[in-house]
Amino acid sequence: MTVKHSSAGSQRSRLSYGLIVVAAVATIAGVLMPALSGCAEETPSFRRIAEAVGIDPYRLSPDGNREMGRFAETFTLYASDPHNTRQLKQFRDAYKRIRNSYVEDVSDTKLIEAAIAGIKAQNPAPHSMKASALVETALDAITTSLDPHSAYLNPEELRESELVTSGEFGGLGLQVTQEEGKIKIISPIEGTPADRAGLKSGDIITELDGKPVTGMSLRNAVNAMRGRPGTQVKLTIGRDSAQPFEVTLTRAVITIEPVRWHMEGDVAYLRVVSFNERTAEGVESALQEIRTRQGGDLRGIVLDLRNNPGGLLDQSLAVADDFLEDGVIVTIRGREQGSDRTFWAASGDLAREVPVVVLVNAGSASASEIVAAALQDHGRATIMGARTFGKGSVQTVMRLPIEGALKLTTALYYAPAGEAIQAQGVVPDIQLTGQEAGEEESHEADLPHALPPQGGTRQTTRASVEVSHCPPIGDAKDRELGCAISFLRAGGSTDHFLAALGPKAKL
Numbered sequence: 001m002t003v004k005h006s007s008a009g010s011q012r013s014r015l016s017y018g019l020i021v022v023a024a025v026a027t028i029a030g031v032l033m034p035a036l037s038g039c040a041e042e043t044p045s046f047r048r049i050a051e052a053v054g055i056d057p058y059r060l061s062p063d064g065n066r067e068m069g070r071f072a073e074t075f076t077l078y079a080s081d082p083h084n085t086r087q088l089k090q091f092r093d094a095y096k097r098i099r100n101s102y103v104e105d106v107s108d109t110k111l112i113e114a115a116i117a118g119i120k121a122q123n124p125a126p127h128s129m130k131a132s133a134l135v136e137t138a139l140d141a142i143t144t145s146l147d148p149h150s151a152y153l154n155p156e157e158l159r160e161s162e163l164v165t166s167g168e169f170g171g172l173g174l175q176v177t178q179e180e181g182k183i184k185i186i187s188p189i190e191g192t193p194a195d196r197a198g199l200k201s202g203d204i205i206t207e208l209d210g211k212p213v214t215g216m217s218l219r220n221a222v223n224a225m226r227g228r229p230g231t232q233v234k235l236t237i238g239r240d241s242a243q244p245f246e247v248t249l250t251r252a253v254i255t256i257e258p259v260r261w262h263m264e265g266d267v268a269y270l271r272v273v274s275f276n277e278r279t280a281e282g283v284e285s286a287l288q289e290i291r292t293r294q295g296g297d298l299r300g301i302v303l304d305l306r307n308n309p310g311g312l313l314d315q316s317l318a319v320a321d322d323f324l325e326d327g328v329i330v331t332i333r334g335r336e337q338g339s340d341r342t343f344w345a346a347s348g349d350l351a352r353e354v355p356v357v358v359l360v361n362a363g364s365a366s367a368s369e370i371v372a373a374a375l376q377d378h379g380r381a382t383i384m385g386a387r388t389f390g391k392g393s394v395q396t397v398m399r400l401p402i403e404g405a406l407k408l409t410t411a412l413y414y415a416p417a418g419e420a421i422q423a424q425g426v427v428p429d430i431q432l433t434g435q436e437a438g439e440e441e442s443h444e445a446d447l448p449h450a451l452p453p454q455g456g457t458r459q460t461t462r463a464s465v466e467v468s469h470c471p472p473i474g475d476a477k478d479r480e481l482g483c484a485i486s487f488l489r490a491g492g493s494t495d496h497f498l499a500a501l502g503p504k505a506k507l
Helices: 046-052 062-078 085-101 108-120 131-146 155-166 218-225 279-294 313-322 367-377 479-489 494-501
Strands: 151-153 168-171 174-179 182-188 204-208 232-238 245-250 252-255 259-264 267-272 300-304 328-334 341-344 356-360 381-385 393-399 405-414 430-433 463-466
Touching (some): 062 085, 062 131, 085 108, 085 131, 085 393, 151 155, 155 393, 174 218, 267 279, 267 479, 279 313, 313 367, 328 367, 356 367, 381 479, 430 479, 479 494
Parallel strands (some): 356 381, 430 463
Antiparallel strands (some): 328 341, 393 405
């Protein structure tokens, strides 16, 4: 994974943003990523300079060295090749980076206790575990104990994670998380085998090819769903109180086209599925085509970020910038000195001040929340739908000297008005309620070990609307989209919008 900058196809000069944030969940596409997590490639810094001159920037404290000694004793006891100093160094390098770079101060004792407990949970006999497997188990245990988004990526997983940001990879097209030992679907990716099979956010995967998954680790469940394109896997699905049912999916190479658009009369519908390497260019091209086709007859734009799990930070910044004339887009604040960064919009609103409604729901996360919060706080768009997921942390991908990498939570991001999004999400200006809106879906705060909310609550909703009162749009009979279009055709006035829907629409 390399440091990304703004799209090469950008139609105007932009900042070089530098960081990468990937908001994805464990994506069943031949890649393992924890629930709705983000990652930022570690950029050149004083650390690399220090390392080049022989200074260890991750030096352990006396307590850290003592705890490292405890781990070494466990390593010697259970490793089948206890003299494998290369793997012991692999653990030490990772441990030092976690100790120094994680967003919160975690004690050395807690980290090493998690590592040792993870090893012992395998019930190994003395000298029975290969050193590489033992270290991977220990690092998995440490990162899992921190938060839902930190992870150790072995070399294969690191390579596969890099494919996700390019927008093309293999698998089923599911984003999942783990709750209370159950594998839960956050959302299917549009146009993938999972989406075509009708799988939904909130579905529980109870069996894989007839084998129960309760108690299975997220990594093992993902591995069980991986496979060669063209092969099949049978999932047993639990949905609400209905009887479990089976669905057979054919694995495929999944190419995510992140942007599509069409006109609904005098309103442009702009759908952003994810924030991969092609998103910013796609949005800018769409806005250019919309202006060319509609001229001055454009009443408004619906920017649909529903079930968009996020993606590259630089792409979310560029998309927000497309609709802003100036101002802060997002601020990132971390524990380490010098890690705070503020990103600003460049001059020039590509949408030319046309009114915008942003549709969001509980599946809108991370990069999607950056865009929604920025447009909301600057008064550039009306946010409509359900409260977003609340994934407001940044994960830095730190390549380890020997192999693999850590994907470690190192910072939180803050909306322009100053509130943190973590565990709170973006609260819509107009809340849509009812079965379609999915306001009861899971959020970041529901995940095990989720970082708590930071600071005050974001703004309150100014109106709630029962979605069934809005007109259905298209073959999907999308009433949420109908609400957005009705609002724009009401001149962007909440009062006129509610009046047009009738007195029973407002809750």
